Amino acid sequence: YPLSVSAERVFQAVAIAEYAKKIGADAIAHGSTGAGNDQVRFDLIFNVLAPEMEIITPIRDMKLSREEEVEFLKSHGVEKEWAKAKYSINKGLWGTSVGGAETLTSHQSLPEEAWPTKIVNRDGLMVEIGFEHGEPTSINGERLTPVQAIKKLQEIAQPYGIGRDIHVGDTIIGIKGRVGFEAAAPMILIKAHQLLEKHVLGKWQLYWKDQLGEWYGMLMHEGQFLDPVMRDIEAFLENTQQKVTGKVFVKLEPKRFELIGIESEFDLMQSK
Structure with a gap:
């Protein structure tokens, strides 16, 4: 499960707080x-x-249900396809989360109509992903910024239905949560990046990166991005990426992908 919503919320909150201070607001x-x-x-x-600043939270304080929110909007003349409103969809750069009645159970899957992107591609496709110092910088040879590369890969892979799943995890407040997600580009990039790392990093680099990466993810998930330890972990993680440069070849199929292999001047399998 890629940390999509948690990372988004942290940076949204930072931007909101900075803007609120800029305009002299007394509440958020x-x-x-x-x-x-x-x-x-x-x-x-x-x-x-x-x-x-005062923090105002009307939905939480008034304990409003989704149905009550819909009725409020209707009463104020808001027109919408309300049948789709039964699913809570949060779309971001690093994935889309989908919540609904099914995800409140432990046994039901999301119906096809709940997924924001439909499966339309059926033929296999080879994709080349270029990395420089751990960041994606090209797709099929086209030079891109990391953000552009994520968007480009998402555009190519999402119509295959890749990256769909339901995640079960522990919320910060101590209860179990279940949510659907679709994240084609993030899932492919994470696995492609890991494969490249296996070829160019040493045994103990991989071990400690996994350990610290797990902690970094947990702290990010729980909103602890501003804790100074995050800067310390980032320094280590960034240092491990010096030679994570090369190409990863991936084959896309409906609802799945296969890592074919890599090319890198730092490939330790090719060292003499």
């Missing part, structure tokens, strides 16, 4: 409920960066 509002992780992420960042 967010629409998180009292059941999930986002309330903690927003509250934590706002309290650190703008402790003097």
Whole structure:
């Protein structure tokens, strides 16, 4: 499960706090409920960066259900296809989360109509991903920024239905949570990056990167991005990426992908 929403919320909160201070606001509002992780992420960042401001949380404080929210919008003349509103969809650069009645159970899967992107590609396709110092910088030879590369790969791979799954995890407030997600580009990039690392990093680099990466992910998930230890972990992780440069070849198929191999001048399998 790629850390999509948690990373987004942290940087949204930072940007909101900075803007609120810039315009001289005395309060910040967010629409998180009292059941999930986002309330903690927003509250934590706002309290650190703008402790003097009041935090207003109407959805949480009034304990509003989705049905009540819909009725409120209807009563104020908002017109929408409300049948789709039964699914909570959060689309971001690093993946799309999908929540609904099915994800509140432990046994039901999401129906096809719940997924934002439909499966339309059936023929296999080879894709070449270029990395420089651990960051994706090209797709099929086209030079791109990392953000552009993510978007390009998503555009190519998502119509295959790759990266769909349902994640079960522990929320910050201590309850189990279940959410659907589709994240074609992130899942492919994570695995492609790991394969390249296996070829160019040493045994203990890989071991400690996995250990610290796990902690970094957990801290990010829980909104602890501003903790100084995150800068310490980042320094180590960035140092490991000096030679993570090369190409990874991936074959796309409906609902799956296969890592074919890599090419890198730093490939330790080719060293003499």
